[in-house]
Each structure stands twice: as structure tokens, then as C-alpha cells.
Amino acid sequence: MEDLTPLVNYVKKYIPLTEGEESFFISLLQVTKVKKRQYIHQPGYICQYRNYVLKGALRAFISDNNGQEHTISLAIEDWWIADPASFILREPGTFFVEAVEDSTIVQISYEAEQQLMQQYPKFERFYRVTSQLTAIHAQKRLLSNISQTAEERYETFAGRxxxxxxxxxLYIIASYLGMTREFLSKIRNRNLPPAQQTTDSSNNVN
Amino acid sequence: MEDLTPLVNYVKKYIPLTEGEESFFISLLQVTKVKKRQYIHQPGYICQYRNYVLKGALRAFISDNNGQEHTISLAIEDWWIADPASFILREPGTFFVEAVEDSTIVQISYEAEQQLMQQYPKFERFYRVTSQLTAIHAQKRLLSNISQTAEERYETFAGRxxxxxxxxxLYIIASYLGMTREFLSKIRNRNLPPAQQTTDSSNNVN
Structure with missing residues (x-):
């Protein structure tokens, strides 16, 4: 069994847990290993799980009518990823969720989450606070998208x-920031001092 | 005293309320009248209230470094508006919230909201569900912004x-959709059949 301490600590940042609550929460989880490039969710299906990243990197993206990919969210260790609209509203999803590295994720199903809140209403608070933070994050990103230049968007992202x-x-970062890979390369190169630029170009295999 | 039934019904869509809970909730609210063009929140200040629109229309916007306005959210009857990051994180805000028509709003302060959840934890559920919907809405808008053309964005918005x-x-709708007013005018005129186009042009005083 994987060590779920990081996830339990994540929850404890928002609500205190007794031993009983912690055990019940853990009993609802399932640990899944996914290989790089594997999809854990696809458009047209109802998103069954919220996924907490124990190890690895994943992204959620859509593929538009022209086959171009747009990355909606990124997740590494201690982050969550899903197709939230599909998961919460129980409607067919629009996102792919893909492992970008070999990853170990902890999954909680919609039914388990409902059961958790029913059994221990304090989890309502956990999901209330984390949803508020998700909404704030999405709104900040939206704000950045409608009011900043591509260069400013990159700088904000790189700083944060x-x-x-x-x-x-690089192509995933570019599609997250809403620009082409070529344009992002140009911005990155402009922002680096000459010495680093050389190093970066030689190491950059993306 | 204004009739607060619409707001109480809004809450009851998400959680049942006993008479006692309803009275306590109402006791925490304050009704405020604002004139067209009046600001109820400005950048640099901590956002003190969530505002429910009983009557009227408001918008939240930022003014960028070049003095250009970007509309973040719109609200009419039965919608909420605030600077959520500032309200929730208790940090100085970045938005203006402005009345676009003479409006009557119902305000709940941060402290009152905390007191409400402490007294009646079922309100955690109310805020959990509504925050999840807010997050979904923000993400859908983000998605539309990064993956749709200006014309598609307008059509999605107009349909919904x-x-x-x-x-x-028109200038507010344009700034909400991330385009210039001139560009939005062009799109609108393109989308209307000839007869309506004439009518629209003659009536359009925005």
C-alpha cells in the first residue's frame, strides 16, 4: 500500500481529522498507477474520479474542432485533477485527462465523496474551502487571459x-498559456540573459 | 423592508431551511440601494460583502495599466457579485464592482457568513455547492476564451x-468577451438577417 500521508496532510490543512474520520476517508480511496501518455478520462464519458497526484504529472486538455489541443489544467504532486464540470454535474465530459509522466494517483469516486460528506459533514467544509480556492484560481487565470499580453501571461506563470x-x-505550457509553441520559445529566449540562453537552448529538448 | 423571498428561495434551491434558520439568515443581511455608476467595491480595498441582486444590474471589472477596462462578471436579478478572491482571502481587491443600473442589492458580510456557517453548518453545504458551480462557470469561460474564436465566443454567450x-x-459585453466594441458590432451585424439588422441598427443606442 502506498503511503497516503501527503493526501491526509492535504485534507488536514483545511479540517482537523480524528483517527476514525481519517480511516474512513482512506477506506474510500483507491490508488492507481498510470503510464505516461495514458488517459484517465476522455470526452463523452462522465468523469468518475477526482484524482490526487501522489507522484507524477498530469494535464487536462481539450481538442478543438481543428484538432488543436488546449490545456486547461496541470497537476503535479499534491495537486488534484479532474473534469470538474463532468464530475460534479454528472454529465458527459469535454476534457481528456492524460498522464504526462508515469504517475501514481489517488482516486475518489463521486459516490464515495457524497458518502464521505454524508457520514462526516465536516468534509462539506473541506470541499467548500477548496472549491472556493479553485474558483479564485480559475478567475485569476481568466483575468490574466483577457487582460494581459502573451508575454505578461508567461511572466506571471513563470513567477508563480x-x-x-x-x-x-514546452508545447503543453504554450497550450496552457494560450499561445503557440514557437511564440513561447521566442518569449523565453527574450527573457533570458545571454549566458543562460545558451545553456537553456542546449538543454531544451521539449 | 424589501421582500427577500427571491434570495431565500435561492438558498432553498440548495438546502432546506427551517423557519429558525431562515430568520437567522435574514437577520444577517442588509439591503442597500445603489445608483447607476456607483461603485460598491474598488481595487485596494478588502471586499466586505457578497452582493445578491434583488433588482438591477451590476458588473465587476478591472482597469489595466493602459486604462482599458476588462469586465470579469455581470449580474442581474437573482445573481451574486463580488470580488471573490478579496472577499474570501481577506486581501486587497483588484476589481471595481459598479452598478450599471439603479439597483437594490442584499449584502452579507464576511463575518456574517462565517457566523452563519458556524451556527448552522448546513450553510457549508450551500457555499460548497455554489462555489463548485462558480468554479465550473469560470472554467467554462476560460475554456471558451482559450479555444474559441471571437465570433464563437459571442455566439456561445448570446445563446446562453x-x-x-x-x-x-455593448461596450460592457465586448469587454466581457475580450474584444473591442467595434469588433463586436461587426459580429452582431453579420449574424442578423437583413430585416433585423436594420431594426437593430436603428434601435441600438449603446
């Missing part, structure tokens, strides 16, 4: 999530 | 929120 730049290939 | 087209001036 420098670790994600190390974990995801 | 035709009533908002009647209530808000």
Missing part, C-alpha cells in the same frame, strides 16, 4: 509556477 | 445569456 516549467514540455 | 444582451451596453 516555476516548478511546472521543469515538469511539462 | 440572451437576457444580458438586453441589459448591458
Amino acid at each position: 509556477y516555476s516548478q511546472l516549467l521543469q515538469r511539462f514540455p | 445569456y440572451s437576457q444580458l444582451l438586453q441589459r448591458f451596453p
